[in-house]
Amino acid sequence: MSTGTSENNLKNWSYLGILALVWGSSFILIKRGLEVFSPGELGAYRVVAAATFLLPLSLPRVRHLKASQIQNLILVGLVGSFIPAFLFAKAQTQLSSSLTSVLNALTPLFVVLVGWIFFGSRITRQNLIGLAIAFIGVTILVMAKEGAGFGAFSDINAYAFFVILACTCYGFNLNLIKFRFDELKPIEITAISLLMVLPVALIYLMMGTQFSYKLATVDGAWRALGYVTLLGVMGTALALILFNMMVKTASPVFASSVTYLIPIVAIMWGVWDGEILLWGHYLGFAAVIFGVWVGNRKK
Template identity: 70%
Template sequence: MNQDIRKEGALKSWLFLVLLALIWGSSFILIKRGLLVFSPGEVGAYRIVSAGLVLVPLSVSKLKNLNRRQVGNLIIVGFVGSFIPAFLFAKAQTQLSSSLTGVLNALTPLCVVMVGAVFFKSRITRRNAFGLLIAFIGVGILITVREGGGLGTFAQINAYAFLVLLATLCYGINLNIIKYWFVALKPVEITAISLLMVLPLASLYLFLFTDFSFKLVHVEGGYLAAGYITILGVVGTAIALILFNILVKIATPVFASSVTYLIPIVAVLWGVWDGEVLLMGHYIGISVVIFGVWIGNRNARARITNSNIENK
């Protein structure tokens, strides 16, 4: 009986893991579709608005239990964990393919380690440092690949890749803040309330300082592009967050974090399906980045257990 429960728990964990990889790996092609009509600022702002609105029922009810310090910290989380990255990813994809953006996003776990070591005095192992070095070598290859297939010079670097790196750095800061500054609140509550904190700013910018409403109605494909961004915000942020926390509960946080390795694969497959051209240098860089992320997190992965199954 106990063995059957373990098998059922393992199967459910893998199903959730694959589903999350499909959702988050598809985020970059959805951004690309949104950019066909809307500007990067409009895509980023509407992504926050759609995600924030769908989580309002969860966030508003928790506000009365927060003190002033928690509110201030949640505003910071809202900006570095959602608001700023949403704009950075949209801007980056004006000059980067969705597949390469998805691969660069895989650096997030290593940014978590690096930020934790520098600002929060957490321990960084030699393996973590080695993984970081390998991954950044892969990034260097990706951002210097030229159309002919060779590598370019420093002057030929695609600077938009640094916007993605900055976004992953924001994620690294955000996850460390959540880990070290919040104890009482659950991750889903933190994300819902932090999105509520930045929802008014995103809404004001979107509807008062952009042409989003005009494009939505008058530009061909406006409603379709908005639909893609709505899926990005509602499914890729709100629903995926809930699924991720369920996965953490039924498996382990370490197992859940392994979705990082699957997201780039899904992003690349979407990109190739959409006609994006990847050169040999890109494939080499992608392999080096994923290998570096795997090396940097190998110790953690070795500690995966089935300890949560007994708590069901």
Template identity: 70%
Template sequence: MSSNQNSPRDIQAEGALKAWGFLIVLALIWGSSFILIKRGLEIFSPGEVGAFRIVTAGMVLLPLSLPRLKTLNRRQVQNLIIVGLVGSFIPAFLFAKAQTQLSSSLTGVFNAMTPLFVVVIGALFFSARITKRNTVGLIIAFMGVALLLIVKEDSIFGTFADINSYAFFVLLACACYGVNLNIIKYRFVELKPVAITAISLLMVLPAASIYLFAFTDFSFKLTQVEGAVEAASYITLLGVVGTALALILFNVMVKVATPVFASSVTYFIPIVAILWGLLDGEVLLIGHYFGIVAVILGVWIGNKK
């Protein structure tokens, strides 16, 4: 073997390094999504934040979506509309609404429930098998969620009367993601993930655009309200980088690593979200940390192969 050729061990190490690089970048991108939503909400309404996020993501992916439209059949178009709604459109609005009364750090923690919702939705509606490990993970994670919902400032835990109901917007978004990923798994064997996301965003782009520019004050705020341009830039970053670019990076990571390794990004996103929240002055109480550990532990157990 010549000196300028890489050995199999070197190639394997290089692949592992790339995989970890993608994992770290994705965790930083997706973990930062919640602080970007928070910044957008300083000027814009939840509806405006959600719609503009979809518009920016859909527009930047037009070069990938438009050329593929002519290859689709009617059934694929119908399924892609559903994917666009439950995978992007509805969650974008739910997350923005949730963060009007929920910290960005805790929103990031609740978002970690997505893999378990994938399991539950798959078992309920797609004849997927749910294992004992899945069940144990679900119980632990939902106990963590319950703890996070009843934490009070004057005691470690409050009562269910103290529940912050806005957390349910995030859980509903996670359920939407669960439906979305199962539809992709069972109904889109023939389409690649990048194409699915790009075209599904195209399907909901007109609705988001019409709502944003015809039924909200977004355009007025953007031109007349101080700080609106900066807030819009945060949402643009959220749509372009947090949705479009992150999707491409995730699919590249799946190719250079494994799906199991790629799914481990779920455990790092809450950490990044919490760090951003703490840097922004958000306060986490002792009870929050108990709940956070339980959620992440439950997701790890339930998602472990």
């Protein structure tokens, strides 16, 4: 093995570990932010923080864009960042950070499903089997509730569908990037798409919420702001840049393996924070991760 290859392998494993830690920690940061802010406030400020951090990358490039590119970048900004930021925050008002992270692992399967339905991509029998297994896991997860006798099952927790809708948005986002962009680099797409939705997020945050009032009057608001700032800068902006760097030097299979590590980190945070996990949750976790693995496994 050459020195260059060894260095790339070391970098890729480092990227993978950092990404798993950063993205896996995002769910506990959302949980901390929700102690003060509403889901709308948290989602909007997360976008503002990430877009503002990336302004040095986005502003110099935006003037060279074509009209068609701007339209597509607005779509990417909405389905790739803006809408999911609100959906995840809303979901975690009633779901644990551990459960949310495992449901988020469905994203690769939704990339395949959305690509098949809306973009004419090929779907295989293996993809369908993985979807079926993961669907069983999701069903178990959304019905497992504390106090239902031996941690068994009760009514469906409908807030899980906010996460599933966010995964659908990510599915559209990645397919848009794959099929609608030939000239822009992934980092440029990330930065400029966030810039496209920044004005909407900022106007909503300042005029449609009590965000400023809470910062001035609520105890712990600035601490919660720090958590959400970290979420936006690290969990959205820097993590996406790091992921794009890894994609350049690693195989797609290796890059996608971060999907399986994120829930491990998130569950560790959740258990540390006192979240109660039932046997039904563990069974659902296993089915979802196994389904995602089957659906994305390379023969």
